[in-house]
Amino acid sequence: MAAGAGGLLSAALLLLAVAGPRPAPAELTDGNSEHLKREHSLMKPYQGAGSAAMPLWDFQGxxxxxxxxxxxxPDERSREGSIWNRVPCFLKDWELHVHFRIHGAGKKNLHGDGLALWYTQERLMPGPVFGSKDNFHGLAIFLDTYPNDEATERVFPYISAMVNNGSLTYDHSKDGRWTELAGCTADLRNQNHDTFLAIRYSRGRLTVMTDVEDKNEWKNCIDIAGVQLPIGYFFGASAGTGDLSDNHDIISMKLFQLMVEHPPEDENIDWTKVEPSVSLLKSPKDNVDDPTGNFRSGPLTGWKVFLLLLCALLGIIVCAVVGAVVFQKRQERNKRFY
Incomplete structure (x- = not known):
């Protein structure tokens, strides 16, 4: 039994080494202007304020x-609007800082629906997903302020991420749980101070962080590896209201280029033709509706892999021990007949 215990410990340590610790939150830029890409940034003073013309940006609704x-x-029912950058982004590594405000007269759950930030192939296409198109190609970050699913255990407002290759539909009735990669709760509505969100995409890693507590510090919300996004897509923001409403305001969107080294093999990839995808995750289309209301909503991290393997290993050991005990009992019983 001592040798067996030692073997179990060695196996556990080996699994821990393979799984590795969960990556630490990514370091975000300090917002300096050195790598600010003005052609993809929206800042005050807005040129074209009060008119239908705005250099580098189009808006609708x-x-x-x-x-x-x-x-x-505005804080009115059944309204939707969006603003989109006219210039496609050809940066492999970038970071978007968004200064926003969501506020209105509604109390408790009497407000909605929310705001979305986009990096997509499509632009200026209104639709049912927070004022923009469903079945999109690219990345969406949703700032959802209203729980449509009454059975949900989430606390709203809720931020979530979705990557789509055009085949997936955002399910409002389930608040997007079927297609969510990861998410977090953030108290971002009706604040008397500035609220910010940062989206960082670098070397296949997507990081979303918030600064909504008036502490002047970033708080980790989403951190996913294995994300593939092409270059040449457009940045945008949209919002929608239904029977309930809110003001959804964008104060600034600042895009920074990240100076990151890539492995030599990346030079052979045509990044304009990469299909939006997430590795290490099964397709959200394969998720099965669970009667308990539970859906797979996060990446299979190293720790989760380790725990699954450890549970499987312990199950095998328990079965082996039980089998050995049963076999020994039978042997002892057989000896009584001789």
Missing amino acids: STMVTSQYVRLT
């Missing part, structure tokens, strides 16, 4: 440009 903010929707 209920969107209104003022001297202080871009209001995607």
Whole structure:
């Protein structure tokens, strides 16, 4: 038994070494202007405020440009609006800082629906997903303020990420749980201070962080490896209201280029033709609706792999021990007849 215990310990340590620790939150830029890409950034003073013309950006729907903010929707029912960069982004590694405000007269759950930030092939295409197109190609970050699924255990407002190759549909009735990669709760509505969100994409790693607590520090929300996004897509923001409403304001969107080294094999890839995808995850289309309301909503991290393997190993050991005991009992019983 001592040798067996030693073998179990060695196997566990080996599994731990293979799984590795969970990666630490990515370091975000300090917002310096050295690598600011102005052609992809929206900042005050907005050129074209109060008119239908705005250099580098197009907007539609209920969107209104003022001297202080871009209001995607007013606090009125059944409104939707969006704003989109005209210039496709050909950066492999980037970081987007968004200064926003969601506020309105509604109390408790009497407000909605939310705001979405996009890096997609499509632009200026209204639709049912927070004012923009469903079955999109690319990345979406949803700032959802209203729980449509009454059975949900999430605390709203809730931030989630979705990568789509055009084949997936965002399910509002389940608040996007079928297609969510990961998410977090963030108290971002009706705050009397500035609220920020940062999206970082670098070497296949997607990181989303928030600064909504007036502490002037980033808080980790989403961290996913194995994300593949092509270059040449467009940045945008959209929002929508239904029977409930809110003001959804974009104050600034600042895009920074990240100076990151890539392995030599990346030079042989045509990044304009990469299909949006996430490795280490089964397709969200394969998720089965669970009667308990549980869906797979996060990446299979190293620790989860380790725990699954450890449980399987312990199960095998338990079965082996039980089998040995049963075999020994039978041997002892057979000896009584001789």
